[in-house]
Amino acid sequence: MKIYTTDKIKNLVLLGSGGSGKTTFAESMLFASGLIDRKGDIASKNTVSDYQTIEHENENSVFSTVLYAEQNGKKINIIDAPGADDYVGSVISSMRPTDIAAMLVNATSGVEVGTEIQARIAENRNHPVVIVVNQLDHEKANFENTIDSLKQSFGSDVVLAQFPVNAGEGFDSIIDVITMKMYKFSGAKCEILDIPAEFADKAAEVQNELIEKAAENDENLMEIFFENDGLTEDEMRSGITAGLINRGMFPVFCVSGLKDVGVSRFMEFVTNVLPSPAEMPAPAAIDGTEVKCDASGKASLFIFKTAVEEHIGEIVYFKVRSGEITEGMDLINTRTENKERISQLYVVAGKKREKVEKLVAGDIGATVKLKATKTDDTLAVAGFNVQYPGVAFPHPKYRVAVKTVVEGDEEKLGDALNKMHEIDPTLIIEYSKELKQIIVHGQGEYHLRMLKWYLDKVYKIDVNYVDPKIPYRETITKRAQADYRHKKQSGGSGQFGEVHMIIEPYTEGMDDPKMIKLGDKEYKLSVRGKEEHDLPWGGKLVFFNCIVGGSIDARFHPAILKGIMEKLENGPLTGSYARDIRVMIYDGKMHPVDSNEISFKLAGRNAFSMAFKNAGPKIMEPVYNVDVFVPSDRMGDVMSDLQGRRAIVQGMSSEKGFEKISAKVPLAEMNKYSTSLSSITAGRAMFNMEFAEYEQVPMEIQTELMKKFAEEEEED
Ligand SMILES: Nc1nc2c(ncn2[C@@H]2O[C@H](COP(=O)(O)OP(=O)(O)OP(=O)(O)O)[C@@H](O)[C@H]2O)c(=O)[nH]1
Ligand SMILES: [Mg+2]
Incomplete structure (x- = not known):
């Protein structure tokens, strides 16, 4: 293998919606460069890129694949990313090592939701984009419509570098306005011809637009452009390179990956015009230092x-x-x-x-x-203390609980899940002590099916997916008081502890308690001690010691707190974690012989439980901020589906041909949302979700949850 210097390297990631033809296009590039002497195809399950068994079974890409092709003494590193949104993690991790994205767009459908999603990813990462209109050989290919949809989505910086001569069945020729030639393909073979007279005007017009765009991206070129009334081919190339680097232009190329039309010419463009890694802005290391892409630097x-x-x-x-x-x-x-x-x-x-x-x-x-x-x-190398930042992945939006079929397989499962997370960091594994479930978070149904496939076929572990539980929380809505005496006389030493407490809802910034009215009673409290506990599951417990006259020795206070904590961890309504409560211990009794820690722990726990039940207890549920992007014609269906999910719509807006609905939706209602959104919109919508806050569940759901919990307790 030849060793390529930095200036001879181009790093390209293939993006595009599922099925736009990335893997086939990659195969065609490898074939054109002579790396393979027979072309594989998707149906025959023999492409270089989709080589995993699961990819053969699904007939689509599941993982990103690293490839390369050699052309004109240069090396093109290619990463073929999967198009389905479930595997978006691979797209994001493929952006990091590459400098330019080739966005494949299917000429039969134009811009699709997958194109939009990936265009946003490229935009957020400031990645230059070259547009490749693919499948122009298809009988339904429509170049003009495709360009219209591209302009709507990417804006007016979409400019043609080529246009097809005969899109549709029999497609074999393109006109290239950088070289001002016609390229006629027969298989991978290419004839370079003069532009036929009938296309001369159109070619000149398209070239003008390209030149203007190229000049716009470089002040010097602009001057030359006005002085000479045009640009030379080399000047145009350098303008395009500059335009790509600052995302000032998205040049369009025309191909059929399946029929190898336009592919070798596209590669020529890649090697001649795309920036090499050293021409791209050097990304900073974690500590902010800029490390130049320079072969003479430290490794x-x-x-x-x-x-x-x-x-x-x-x-x-x-x-x-x-x-x-x-x-x-x-x-x-x-x-x-x-x-x-x-x-x-x-x-x-x-x-x-x-x-x-x-x-x-x-x-x-x-x-x-x-x-x-x-x-x-x-x-x-030793002494070069550099660390590059990791990749930020999107929030998960699909969750399931995993259970082994065979008892005793749990450890094996744990190892396999950890391995899978390493291979695919968007598979997030949560061992929830709270829910007593192993919950796997992913990007969608297919993503989690992929995990199951691996567990089954590769790790040989039989698992079932079950509905994941919801991490409910419990809290109170009003004040309540309770006394509890724990007393046990049995043979030798007995147990005795009595605790009087008041509890109330805690909110940030409230004053310490002084005078508390409860019914027709008034309690005058004087605070002797205050402990604020941030609970590991969110929210707070604030504990006030208001005991006067030593009715309970200070040495028993920690035991009381411990009893309360136990109950917080196992809430009285549904066994969920409780939060945002403050407790005032203001009186109690001890026994000179029988009082001990255990007695006070039990007294504290039971007093708290009694008070809690009288304090207007409420179940809270996690609520997520959900943004749904949907084509206007499906807006109504998506909206009514959301309403059925107890969503509260926060806003609506239009964005690049999509309507965006922002809503707050309870997690309990988001189960399998990606699957149903996809079926409502025929796969034309996308969404993301992020935890927002805990909110009270409606009364009828609270009653139902409590009933279910009581039944489960009974079964146990
Ligand atoms: N007619 C025609 N069909 C094509 C072309 N390129 C790909 N296809 C077909 O389109 C289907 C999808 O092609 P792939 O190469 O797997 O597409 P992809 O973009 O890699 O798909 P994902 O990996 O799922 O994102 C296959 O059946 C291909 O044979 C093309 O240029 N012309
Ligand atoms: Mg693919």
């Missing part, structure tokens, strides 16, 4: 992906961020400070690995047998 690399492969085990994929990485090199994991040796260095195309001696700054490669290094880690 460092960033790990963006981990996979487990048959025969070789764990393989990590990285981008060389600076310096040069050579085989046998010793590096330090700058997070753990452990030493790691790069015993083998590879370039990869799917499962095909080729050894290389050296990779320079900007290049992408893989290695195996690292001891304790994972995705998001930085390895650097």
Whole structure:
């Protein structure tokens, strides 16, 4: 394998909605570059990129795949990302090592919701985007409509670098206005011809637009443009490079990945015009230092992906961020400070690995047998203490509880889930002590089906998915008082403890209690001690010692608090955690011989429980901020579905051809939302959700929950 210098490297990620043709296009690029001599296809399950068994079964990409192609003495690193939103984690982690995104758009459908989602991801990360209109060979291909939808979505910076001569069945020719030539393909073979007279005017007009856009992105070019009334091909190229880097233009290319039309010309553009890694702004390390993508600098690399492969085990994929990485090199994991040796260095195309001696700054490669290094880690030469920031993934939006079918498989399951999280950080595993369930959070139904597939086929663990419980909370809405005497006389030493307390709802910033009225009684309290406890499950417990005259010794106060805490952890209504309560202990009794800690713990717990039940207890439920993006024609259906989910709509607005609905929705109503939203809108909507707050559940639901809890208690 040849060693490529930084200026000869281009890092490209393929984006686009599911089925837009990324994997097929990648296959065509590898074929055009001669890396493979036979082209695979999706139906035959033999593409280089979709090589995992699950991808064969599903006939779509599930993971991002690292590939490369060589062309014109340059190397194009390609990451083929999956299009389905369930696997958005792979898209996001593929952005980090790449410099430019090729956004594939299916010419039969134009911009789809998946295109929108991924365009936003690219925009948020400031990623330059080249648009590739694909499937132009399809009988239903419509180039003009596709461009209209692109302009609506990406704005007026969408400019044609090419247009098809004969879109539809038999598509084989494109006109390129950078070179001002016509490219006629027969398979991967290409003839370069003069533009036929009938297309000359259109080509000139399209070229003008491109030149103007290119000039707009570079002041010098603008001057040259006005002086010479145009730009040369080289000037145009440098204008496009500049325009791409600052996202001032989104040039459009025309291809059929399936029929290899336009692909080699697109690769020529990639190698000639796309910025190399050193031309891109150097991203900062965690401490803010800028590390230049420079092969003569100190060596460092960033790990963006981990996979487990048959025969070789764990393989990590990285981008060389600076310096040069050579085989046998010793590096330090700058997070753990452990030493790691790069015993083998590879370039990869799917499962095909080729050894290389050296990779320079900007290049992408893989290695195996690292001891304790994972995705998001930085390895650097000793003394170079750099750490690159990890990747921020979106919040999960689908949850299930996992149960092993065979008792005793739990440990095996735990190990497998941890491994799967390493491979796919958007699978989040929560061992909920509170709900007594293992809850897996993911991006959607297919995402969690993928996990089940792995548990079954790879880890050989039989599991069931069951409905996840909801982490309810309990609190009170008014003041209440209770006395409780715990007394036990049995043979030898007895037990005695008596506690009088008042409890009330706690809100941030309230004054300490002084005079408390309850019914027709008044309690004058003088605070001797105050403890504020932030509860591990959210909310607070504030404990006031208002005991006068030593009716309960100070040594018993911690036991009383402990009793209250026990009850908070196992709320009186449904066994859920209780929160946001303050407790005033103001009186009680001791016995000179029989009083001990256990007696006061029990007295505290039971007094609290009694008071709680009289204090207008309420069940609270987690509520999420949910944003739904939906095409206008489906707005009504989505809205009425949301209303059925007890949603409270907070606002509506239009955004790039979509209506955005912002609502607060209880988690209990969001079960399988992604699946039903998808069925209501035929997969044309998207949403995200994030925890907002706890809110009281409606009375009828509270009654139902309490009834269910009482029944469960009885069963136990
Ligand atoms: N007619 C035609 N069909 C194509 C073309 N490219 C891909 N297809 C077909 O479209 C389907 C999806 O192609 P893929 O390459 O798997 O698309 P993808 O974008 O990788 O899909 P995901 O991995 O699910 O995101 C397959 O059946 C392909 O054969 C094309 O240029 N023309
Ligand atoms: Mg694919």
